[in-house]
Structure formats: C-alpha cells, structure tokens
Amino acid sequence: MARGGRITEALMREALLGAGTAVWEWDVRNDCLSSTDDSAALLGYAPGEIADTQIAWNALIHPDDLQANHEAYLHHARGGGADLRARVPRARCKDGSWRWLAERGRVIERDAHGEPLRAVGTLSDITQRREAQGAALELAARLGKLARHVPGLLYQYRSVANDPLRGNFPFISDSVIDLLGLPPAELMRDATAVFRLIHRDDLERVRLGVVEAARTLRPWRCEFRLFDRDAQPRWVNVLATPQREPEGTLLWHGYIQDVTDLRELQQARAEAAAAQAANRAKTEFLSRMSHELRTPLNAVLGFAQLLEIDEHEPLSEQQRRRVVLIREAGAHLLEMIGELLDLTRIESGQMAVEVAPLALEPLIADCVELVRPQADAGGVSLHGAAGPATVRVLADATRLRQVLLNLLGNAIKYNRRGGRVEVAVAASGSELRIDVSDTGVGIAAEHMASLFQPFQRGAQARGPIEGVGIGTAVTRALVELMGGTVTARSVPGAGSTFSVTLRRAD
Known part of the structure; x- marks a missing residue:
C-alpha cells in the first residue's frame, strides 16, 4: 500500500x-x-x-x-x-x-x-498564457487603431434573446464619440442610448428590419437618420450580420457609415441632372420659338424695307416715319431673340468658339464704323483704338466682334448728348486689354455685383432706354469661353469703363 x-x-x-x-x-x-x-x-x-x-x-x-x-x-x-x-x-x-x-x-x-x-x-x-494575452492586447490595439482610421464605425452588438433592440456593444470603435457624442464605455454596458437617437420617422422601419434579420439570421442593411452630438440628423448606412450564440443571445458584427454627405451629393447630382434636362428643354424650346419668330419677323422687316424703297408707290413722310419705327422695332426684337438664344446655348454648353490668332486693329476699326451711325444719331463722339497697331490676340473673330459691338452699343446707348466713347488697347506681358470707356450716366456701386447677371439692368430697369439685360451676361460668357476675362469700373454720373482681357498670340 x-x-x-x-x-x-x-x-x-x-x-x-x-x-x-x-x-x-x-x-x-x-x-x-x-x-x-x-x-x-x-x-x-x-x-x-x-x-x-x-x-x-x-x-x-x-x-x-x-x-x-x-x-x-x-x-x-x-x-x-x-x-x-x-x-x-x-x-x-x-x-x-x-x-x-x-x-x-x-x-x-x-x-x-x-x-x-x-x-x-x-x-x-503561465508564460504562454501571458504571451497569448499580450498578443491579444496588441491585436486589439491594432484593431482599435485601424478602427479609428476607417471612415466609419466598427462594432459588435449583443442583443438579448427576445428583444433585438435591447443589449450592449462588446466592442465599438472610438469614432462613435465623433458621430454620436457617446462614450464607448457607456455603450459597452447598455446600447439604449443609441436607439434613442434614431429619428422617430425611421424607428419602426429599423425595428422591423432588425427583428426580421434576427429571425432569419441574414445580413441586415439599412439607411436611416441618427441625431449626432449636435442634435442634427445625420444619414447613416448600417450593415450588420447576426450570429446566434449558445445561450440564445445574438451577436451582431457590423459597420456604420455616415452617408449624409454622399446623399447630399447624390441629391445635388440629381438636381443638376434635372437642371440640365430643363436647360436642354429650354434650349430646344427657344430654338424652335426663335425659328418660329424669326421667320415672320424677317418677313415684316423685308416688307418694311420694300415699302421704304418702293418708287412706284412712294410713301408720305408720315408713312415713312411709321415704317421706320416698324423696321427699328423689328430689328430690336430680332436682336433680343438672338441674344436670348445665345445665352441659352452658353448656359447649356452648346456654344462653340474657335480660338485662333487674330489681328485686333482691323476688327476694332470695323466695329467702330458699324456703330458710328448710332453714335452720330445720339450726338456721341466715337474714337477708335489707340494702342499697338500690329498686335494679335487669341480669340474667335465672330464672338469677339459680338462682344465689342455689345460694349460699344451700350456705351453709346447709356451716354448723353455731347458725350464721348473711346476704345483703347494696352499690352501687358502675355495678355492684351481692350478698354471701352464712356462719359455716360455710370453705374451705382450697389448694382456692380449683379452687372453681368442675366436680366439685370440696375437703375435702368425702369428707365426709357430699351433692353432686357442679356447683353452683358452674354458678353462675359463669350469672353470666358475664349479664355479671357471682362471687368467693369464706374463712377456714377461720370461714366464707365469695360475691360476685356485676352491672351496675346505673339
């Protein structure tokens, strides 16, 4: 024994x-x-x-x-x-x-x-056990560090057996502080605070989704609103996969991502797409309408010119004045239709320009001569470009002509009898500036900010001078399409200067 x-x-x-x-x-x-x-x-x-x-x-x-x-x-x-x-x-x-x-x-x-x-x-x-614990702590630290840098929130959520909306978070990354203002330690004890932050309009939808996922043990994904630490609703995308534990509880492994900015971006894109569709519809409508308006308007202008030059049945002086009014009003309407169509094409991205080296002096001289009858009729003296004679710019000849005619026309239209309009050209490095100056009524400071906005005429909106405020908007858009800029400065009562800056070609 x-x-x-x-x-x-x-x-x-x-x-x-x-x-x-x-x-x-x-x-x-x-x-x-x-x-x-x-x-x-x-x-x-x-x-x-x-x-x-x-x-x-x-x-x-x-x-x-x-x-x-x-x-x-x-x-x-x-x-x-x-x-x-x-x-x-x-x-x-x-x-x-x-x-x-x-x-x-x-x-x-x-x-x-x-x-x-x-x-x-x-x-x-117990060396092996301590080493394993150390490795586990190191792994947890790495996961925690990774979770802090992931653009979202990683978590494990353990729900009670008979109520998936009651439980705690065995693990939740520190980013919950930034998103919801809740400390992880509190949520590790009780998750109730998170569910209280769900927007009341989304709560029932979330509850039904969680209950169904708990029943089927299938992954659950949902977008809903949570109130953040500043009590502002934020859209979150939640993905969670439930796993049944031996004691009957559910352990959910999941990820929460703040998608507020993404939803706003998607909404902005949808609104932009809708705006583009509306612009296309507007462009198509105006294109059709301009054709429908131009055809009879050109006929009216043509008949007015025929009446003026008809030698077999000459008009009386009174009739001639009336025909001139018809012709001038028709020409003005035709010009407005053209400007409106140009603006619509620009806004919809359908306006094309062909930028090429262009001799500036002859083009300015042509524009000055084209508006000289208007200046003479208004009693305004007109002076052509003073500057480098051989300089060339990178521009679209047709569109630059349109820009200069608009600026010269406005300088004459908003001038006074006995006033002066002058075109000057100045070279500076790789750029060239064209100044169109007048001695007209000028522009008030409060109207300068909206000067190049469509349909803005400032103090002239109720004045006797005709116009709808499209020309300056078209001018700026055309200059920018050619790679340039247009600015304005003005002294009320003394006049204005509009400056077009373009790239030099030599």
Whole structure:
C-alpha cells in the first residue's frame, strides 16, 4: 500500500510538472523550502542548483515584481485573505530569459501569536498564457487603431434573446464619440442610448428590419437618420450580420457609415441632372420659338424695307416715319431673340468658339464704323483704338466682334448728348486689354455685383432706354469661353469703363 502511495505521489508530481506546475512547502521560521527541485525545473535549473530558501528564490524574481510579490505575502501573513495570491511575477531562467509564474498558496500553521509557521502552495508557468494575452492586447490595439482610421464605425452588438433592440456593444470603435457624442464605455454596458437617437420617422422601419434579420439570421442593411452630438440628423448606412450564440443571445458584427454627405451629393447630382434636362428643354424650346419668330419677323422687316424703297408707290413722310419705327422695332426684337438664344446655348454648353490668332486693329476699326451711325444719331463722339497697331490676340473673330459691338452699343446707348466713347488697347506681358470707356450716366456701386447677371439692368430697369439685360451676361460668357476675362469700373454720373482681357498670340 505504501508502495502504491509512493507511485501515486510520483505520478502526481510528474503530471503537475507536465502541466507546468510545481508544489512547494515553506517552513517560514527556518526559511526552508521543500520540493524546490520541481520549482527549479520550471526555470530550467537542475536539482540542487537553487538553494532551499526563500531568499534564494527572491534573487530570481524580476526587480520590477519583487516589491509587489513581497507586499502580497505580508498582506496574507497578517491575516488579509484566506489565500496567498501574489501578483504574477517574472523569474529568471537558467539561460537568462524570463518566464511568467503564477504563485498561489496559504499559511496552514501559525504560532500562538498568529505569526506564520508553515505555508504551502503551487507555482505555475503561465508564460504562454501571458504571451497569448499580450498578443491579444496588441491585436486589439491594432484593431482599435485601424478602427479609428476607417471612415466609419466598427462594432459588435449583443442583443438579448427576445428583444433585438435591447443589449450592449462588446466592442465599438472610438469614432462613435465623433458621430454620436457617446462614450464607448457607456455603450459597452447598455446600447439604449443609441436607439434613442434614431429619428422617430425611421424607428419602426429599423425595428422591423432588425427583428426580421434576427429571425432569419441574414445580413441586415439599412439607411436611416441618427441625431449626432449636435442634435442634427445625420444619414447613416448600417450593415450588420447576426450570429446566434449558445445561450440564445445574438451577436451582431457590423459597420456604420455616415452617408449624409454622399446623399447630399447624390441629391445635388440629381438636381443638376434635372437642371440640365430643363436647360436642354429650354434650349430646344427657344430654338424652335426663335425659328418660329424669326421667320415672320424677317418677313415684316423685308416688307418694311420694300415699302421704304418702293418708287412706284412712294410713301408720305408720315408713312415713312411709321415704317421706320416698324423696321427699328423689328430689328430690336430680332436682336433680343438672338441674344436670348445665345445665352441659352452658353448656359447649356452648346456654344462653340474657335480660338485662333487674330489681328485686333482691323476688327476694332470695323466695329467702330458699324456703330458710328448710332453714335452720330445720339450726338456721341466715337474714337477708335489707340494702342499697338500690329498686335494679335487669341480669340474667335465672330464672338469677339459680338462682344465689342455689345460694349460699344451700350456705351453709346447709356451716354448723353455731347458725350464721348473711346476704345483703347494696352499690352501687358502675355495678355492684351481692350478698354471701352464712356462719359455716360455710370453705374451705382450697389448694382456692380449683379452687372453681368442675366436680366439685370440696375437703375435702368425702369428707365426709357430699351433692353432686357442679356447683353452683358452674354458678353462675359463669350469672353470666358475664349479664355479671357471682362471687368467693369464706374463712377456714377461720370461714366464707365469695360475691360476685356485676352491672351496675346505673339
């Protein structure tokens, strides 16, 4: 029987050592440890290489852990707690490396004064466990860092068995603070605060979707509104996959992305597409209408000219004046139709320009001569370009002519009898500036900001001068299509200067 007992004890020791655990007994008063060879084996020492004293073992404990280990023993020795459970220390192996040891024990005998006489316990090698814990902590730190840089919110949500809207978040990335203003620690205890932030118009839809996903265990995706930390509704896209746990709860693995900006962008694109469609429809309508209007209008103008030059049935002076009024009104209407159609083509991106090197002086001279009858009729003196005679610009000849005629026409139209209109050209580096100046009524400061907006005529809106405010808008758009700019400066009562800047061709 004794032999059987010794075999059992030996097997037990081998089993414990195989599991990385050694049993120790300590005679406290005499500082004598038994079974030290088993403990030494955990650190790679041979029998007898470590003395059978606590002092010898303390010499192997890592300096950073020694004080905490001693304080834990003193706490237990003085009656603090039934078991001696020291903070896990590190101990030096024979090869110089360090291993983590978990020491558990208790005082089993005391003297009459309560001082410890004998203690027993175990020493376990938990190095692999600590390394695994360290690796897990490192992985968690990496995941946390990754989650902080992901443009969204990663989470695990555990819901109770019978109510998917009640539960907690075992994991939720720190970005929940930025999105909802809620601390992760609070949500790890209770997720109620998140569901309170769901927009009431979306809550039932969310609830039904979650319940159905919980029933079928299929991935759930939904877009709904959550109130952010500033109590502003934000659209979020939520993806979650439920997983049934053994105890009946559901563990959801998911991702939340703030899609407010994306939805606004999509809405803006939809509105832009609708606006483009409306522009196309407007362009097509105006194109058809201009054709329908121009055809009879050209007929009216043609017949008016025929009446003026008919030698067989000459008109009386009164009739001639009336025909002239018809012709001038028709020409003005035809001009407005053309400007309106140009503006529509520009806004819809259908206006094409052909930019090429262009001699500037002859073009300006032609434009000046074309408007000279208008200037003479208004009593306005007109002076052509003063500047480099051979300079060339990069422009579309037809569109630049249209721009200059518009600016010259306005300078004459808004001038006064006895006034002056002047065209000047100035070169500056790779650019060339054309100034059209007048001595007219000028433009008030409050109207300068809207000067190049369609249908804006400022103080002239109710004046006697005809116009609908399209010409300046068309002028700016044409100049910009040619790669240039147009600006204006004015002194009310003294006149205005419009400047067109284009690229030089030489």
